[in-house]
Amino acid sequence: MKIDRRLFVNFDWILLVLVLVISCIGLLNLYSISCTLTHISGKPLYIKQFYWMLIGLAMMLAAASIDYHFIVRYGYVIYCISLLLLVSVFIQGTATHGSQRWLFFWGLSFQPSELMKLTAIIALTKYITENKINEGYHIKSLAIPLAIAGVPCLIIAIQPDLGTALFLAILFFSVILFVGVNRKTLVMFATSGIVLAPLCWFFLKDYQRERILTFLNPERDPLGSGYHIIQSIIAVGSGGIFGKGFLKGTQSQLKFLPEQQTDFVFSVFAEEWGFLGAIILMFMFLALILWGLKIARNSKDLAGTLIAFGITVFIFWGVFINVGMILGTLPVVGIPLPFLSYGGSSMVVLMTGVGLLMNVSMRRFMLQP
Amino acid sequence: MEKKSKLITYDPGEFRRRFNVLIWLMICAFAFLGTKMWYLQAIQGEKLSQRSMNNRIRLQEIKPLRGLILDTNGRILVDNQPSFDISIVPETAKDVKGVIKRLEHLYIERDMKLTNTVTFEKKRKPFVPIKLERNIGRDKVAVVETNTLDLPGVIVDIVPVRKYIYGEIMAHVLGYVGEISTLELERDPNGDRKRGDVVGKLGIEKSINRYLMGKSGGEQIEVNVSGRKLDVLGKVESVPGYNIMLTIDADLQKICWDAFQEKAGSVIVMDPRDGSILAMVNKPSFDPNLFNRGISDGEWSKLLSNPLCPMQNKATSGQYPPGSTFKLIVAAAALEEGLITPDTLIYCDGTFTKGDRTFRCWKKHGHGGVDLYRAIVESCDVYFYNLGAQIGVDTLAEYAKRFGFGSKTGIDIPGEKEGLMPTKKWKLNRFKEPWQVGETISLSIGQGFVMLTPLQLIRAYCALANGGVLYRPRLLKKVTTEKGQIVRMFHPEKLSLLPISKKNLEILTHALWGAVNEDHGTGGALRRNESDVSGKTGTAQVIEMAQDEEDENTKNVPYKYRDHALFVCFAPHDNPEVAVVVIVEHGGHGGSAAAPIARKIIDGYFDLKGTRNILHVAEKRR
Numbered sequence: 008m009k010i011d012r013r014l015f016v017n018f019d020w021i022l023l024v025l026v027l028v029i030s031c032i033g034l035l036n037l038y039s040i041s042c043t044l045t046h047i048s049g050k051p052l053y054i055k056q057f058y059w060m061l062i063g064l065a066m067m068l069a070a071a072s073i074d075y076h077f078i079v080r081y082g083y084v085i086y087c088i089s090l091l092l093l094v095s096v097f098i099q100g101t102a103t104h105g106s107q108r109w110l111f112f113w114g115l116s117f118q119p120s121e122l123m124k125l126t127a128i129i130a131l132t133k134y135i136t137e138n139k140i141n142e143g144y145h146i147k148s149l150a151i152p153l154a155i156a157g158v159p160c161l162i163i164a165i166q167p168d169l170g171t172a173l174f175l176a177i178l179f180f181s182v183i184l185f186v187g188v189n190r191k192t193l194v195m196f197a198t199s200g201i202v203l204a205p206l207c208w209f210f211l212k213d214y215q216r217e218r219i220l221t222f223l224n225p226e227r228d229p230l231g232s233g234y235h236i237i238q239s240i241i242a243v244g245s246g247g248i249f250g251k252g253f254l255k256g257t258q259s260q261l262k263f264l265p266e267q268q269t270d271f272v273f274s275v276f277a278e279e280w281g282f283l284g285a286i287i288l289m290f291m292f293l294a295l296i297l298w299g300l301k302i303a304r305n306s307k308d309l310a311g312t313l314i315a316f317g318i319t320v321f322i323f324w325g326v327f328i329n330v331g332m333i334l335g336t337l338p339v340v341g342i343p344l345p346f347l348s349y350g351g352s353s354m355v356v357l358m359t360g361v362g363l364l365m366n367v368s369m370r371r372f373m374l375q376p
Numbered sequence: 377m378e379k380k381s382k383l384i385t386y387d388p389g390e391f392r393r394r395f396n397v398l399i400w401l402m403i404c405a406f407a408f409l410g411t412k413m414w415y416l417q418a419i420q421g422e423k424l425s426q427r428s429m430n431n432r433i434r435l436q437e438i439k440p441l442r443g444l445i446l447d448t449n450g451r452i453l454v455d456n457q458p459s460f461d462i463s464i465v466p467e468t469a470k471d472v473k474g475v476i477k478r479l480e481h482l483y484i485e486r487d488m489k490l491t492n493t494v495t496f497e498k499k500r501k502p503f504v505p506i507k508l509e510r511n512i513g514r515d516k517v518a519v520v521e522t523n524t525l526d527l528p529g530v531i532v533d534i535v536p537v538r539k540y541i542y543g544e545i546m547a548h549v550l551g552y553v554g555e556i557s558t559l560e561l562e563r564d565p566n567g568d569r570k571r572g573d574v575v576g577k578l579g580i581e582k583s584i585n586r587y588l589m590g591k592s593g594g595e596q597i598e599v600n601v602s603g604r605k606l607d608v609l610g611k612v613e614s615v616p617g618y619n620i621m622l623t624i625d626a627d628l629q630k631i632c633w634d635a636f637q638e639k640a641g642s643v644i645v646m647d648p649r650d651g652s653i654l655a656m657v658n659k660p661s662f663d664p665n666l667f668n669r670g671i672s673d674g675e676w677s678k679l680l681s682n683p684l685c686p687m688q689n690k691a692t693s694g695q696y697p698p699g700s701t702f703k704l705i706v707a708a709a710a711l712e713e714g715l716i717t718p719d720t721l722i723y724c725d726g727t728f729t730k731g732d733r734t735f736r737c738w739k740k741h742g743h744g745g746v747d748l749y750r751a752i753v754e755s756c757d758v759y760f761y762n763l764g765a766q767i768g769v770d771t772l773a774e775y776a777k778r779f780g781f782g783s784k785t786g787i788d789i790p791g792e793k794e795g796l797m798p799t800k801k802w803k804l805n806r807f808k809e810p811w812q813v814g815e816t817i818s819l820s821i822g823q824g825f826v827m828l829t830p831l832q833l834i835r836a837y838c839a840l841a842n843g844g845v846l847y848r849p850r851l852l853k854k855v856t857t858e859k860g861q862i863v864r865m866f867h868p869e870k871l872s873l874l875p876i877s878k879k880n881l882e883i884l885t886h887a888l889w890g891a892v893n894e895d896h897g898t899g900g901a902l903r904r905n906e907s908d909v910s911g912k913t914g915t916a917q918v919i920e921m922a923q924d925e926e927d928e929n930t931k932n933v934p935y936k937y938r939d940h941a942l943f944v945c946f947a948p949h950d951n952p953e954v955a956v957v958v959i960v961e962h963g964g965h966g967g968s969a970a971a972p973i974a975r976k977i978i979d980g981y982f983d984l985k986g987t988r989n990i991l992h993v994a995e996k997r998r
Contacts, residue, residue: 292406
């Protein structure tokens with residue numbers, strides 16, 4: 008394979024620096040959390056996360072170096088592999104917190120549903136680039152993209168991991184709406200959503216219903232399901248403008264905050280660094296997202312635009328849903344905060360995604376031979 | 377090739393507008409999050425920061441020690457003593473059920489068993505101990521302590537419990553304690569009682585619970601989310617309850633208990649000079665130590681179903697017809713109303729007829745001509761039938777009420793009864809029937825509707841003895857702090873004066889002296905060398921029966937129909953300092969059943985006084 012010199016010239020250093028800074032803030036934050044989490048066996052979380060980050064960086068470079076057209080061409084293959092992994096969770100998976108989400112190999116735990124988010128974007132890209140319809144998608148032409156997102160969505164919902172399933176659906180609709188859907192289909196989606204929502208209520212597990220009711224009124228059961236959100240709001244609010252200081256967050260250090268290393272990392276950060284720290288972090292995320300949109304816009308072809316767009320909204324929704332939940336404006340769903348939440352799968356998948364963003368960015372001036 | 381050309385000819389321009397919208401959407405989304413952050417952290421920050429402080433600091437109660445109860449000489453009657461509880465800490469035990477099984481097995485090997493069935497709450501925290509057994513014996517403590525390795529997580533707690541040193545001897549006076557009930561919590565006036573508090577349930581423990589309880593202390597502790605204690609930030613020690621000194625004399629109480637060997641009844645010893653109760657004994661009794669850590673259902677129902685009512689404080693809530701002891705009140709009324717003089721003679725031939733009914737004297741063949749003195753000394757019924765008929769029920773009731781009958785005495789322990797002093801109006805209200813003259817005749821010898829508590833009776837006689845002052849019976853002497861500083865003194869309370877002139881009082885008390893010390897006196901059992909006791913016997917009929925039979929066949933009458941025996945007396949005659957009332961339920965005659973008990977108590981009282989004086993003098997010399 009011939010390596011073009013222009014690839015190095017056009018390497019997206021800004022993207023790399025942004026991601027590295029955010030990830031390092033995440034590491035620092037995990038250090039604050041995990042120095043009190045003594046009960047977890049083995050290495051401290053922040054060390055583990057650091058290793059995951061290194062793996063992620065390697066994946067990022069790998070994803071950046073292989074031409075994204077090549078990746079898109081094998082989009083369905085990659086998609087099928089990750090679908091297989093998702094199904095194998097039921098065969099090998101281990102239940103944590105009452106649901107099966109994890110795969111174990113070589114002593115590492117891995118969450119195929121995280122990978123699914125990325126591969127679904129690639130598969131969608133492949134379909135859309137090969138079946139572009141200028142006047143917008145209608146219901147028939149949407150059948151295959153619906154299946155691409157719908158099948159893993161269902162499997163993940165059965166695990167059950169409603170949050171991730173919902174996230175995948177949001178991702179799907181974001182991409183489809185971006186590409187364009189005709190008005191009739193849009194209305195149909197909207198009405199079927201309104202009709203189906205109450206039906207879904209009956210299929211929800213008790214704890215999921217609790218979460219929705221709690222979102223509507225967190226003080227409903229302050230020591231039960233409302234506990235998470237109340238403690239999170241207390242943590243964030245008690246940080247004030249300047250924060251309590253690194254390692255000094257009482258909410259987190261005293262373990263009032265549940266799941267603080269995964270879904271609630273941001274509460275810890277906001278408690279210790281205050282409004283100032285939180286808003287700076289938010290600006291960095293915004294910068295990353297806008298940069299991603301710029302990459303998508305500047306891409307020379309549809310595939311690049313769609314991949315870049317998909318990965319950018321992936322990050323956007325992750326930040327928006329997670330922070331929204333922590334601030335008590337969205338219901339509690341198990342969506343990790345990109346680059347900050349502890350979790351190997353999420354970290355590696357996101358880094359790989361950023362690698363693809365770089366990929367598109369580097370090749371923005373290159374025409375296909 | 378066609379697909380590829382499609383990719384090459386892609387024109388990003390068509391997306392430009394969408395990207396512009398998207399960028400603004402994203403900025404708006406982040407602005408929204410930022411605004412919410414500003415709201416929480418800048419505007420609500422102060423408030424939420426306060427909440428986060430409360431979140432980690434909890435207040436843990438430190439229970440105070442209950443105050444001691446002392447007798448009049450400072451001897452401890454109720455103490456606190458350690459008791460042993462065993463609990464299990466699930467966190468340490470890991471396999472809770474298995475460990476309990478092992479413990480049970482260890483017990484069985486030693487012929488013991490786990491008394492409680494352990495119930496597990498669903499939502500328990502692993503470091504909060506679960507109580508397995510309360511108040512266990514030393515044998516069980518030994519089993520647990522010697523097998524700690526096999527019983528991980530099993531711990532022995534030391535908890536203070538009440539120790540009633542005199543056990544059942546003072547049960548009714550002191551009462552007992554128990555965990556506060558829901559009803560008591562609801563009725564708590566200040567709302568400062570909490571679930572789990574130990575409060576007095578009867579007697580002194582109940583009536584001055586507020587002094588005995590003490591004040592809970594607290595520990596400010598830093599906790600984490602699971603409530604586990606991380607650090608103690610501050611501590612306020614608990615304040616032990618105040619000590620209470622009673623007027624009861626423990627030695628005398630013991631003497632009374634020993635003297636009263638009958639099945640059921642009551643003894644009260646009172647100081648006529650100020651209404652102090654020196655001793656109050658009821659039989660049968662119960663052991664208040666049983667209630668310390670919760671009485672078992674079996675023991676409780678046994679106490680309640682006993683027909684002799686061991687839980688009842690008969691001295692204050694037992695209501696008995698006063699029998700002949702009531703004659704003094706009739707005599708006082710007759711003297712004060714001017715119906716008789718001490719010299720008025722009435723002829724007793726053994727019967728008295730009113731209307732179509734004939735009433736008999738206890739002495740079959742009559743006493744012959746009797747004056748007031750002889751009538752009291754020999755307890756002539758006919759004499760008092762005559763007086764009663766002349767006075768009438770309502771006037772009699774008027775006098776009786778001035779003696780404190782028919783109303784509570786106001787003693788310092790709860791559960792007191794009022795007794796009953798009938799009037800014409802009362803009967804009409806109660807039975808919708810008019811008063812019968814014959815009922816006045818019965819009333820004049822203390823039979824019929826009239827009912828007194830032993831406490832009312834002795835207080836009335838104390839008033840006769842002390843020159844006419846009706847005191848509030850007093851059990852409490854003072855409240856002191858742990859270190860002996862006086863918190864509150866309880867002084868004698870004069871409630872009222874008897875409506876009887878000094879002269880008439882002297883006539884009456886002289887006759888009471890005669891009843892003990894004259895040859896034909898009914899209270900001969902109390903005749904001491906010092907000839908210092910004055911008193912009156914009483915025999916209260918439980919049911920009316922032909923009086924002929926009564927004399928000869930007492931032994932054949934079923935227990936529950938036998939007469940109550942009463943005796944009430946005071947001594948020394950000239951300057952009375954001690955009064956005793958004895959009631960033996962279904963004991964028969966006052967002179968033969970109750971008086972000998974009173975005799976032992978009076979003897980005991982003066983012996984005690986003598987020895988104490990000698991000791992006092994000896995101590996002074998040293």
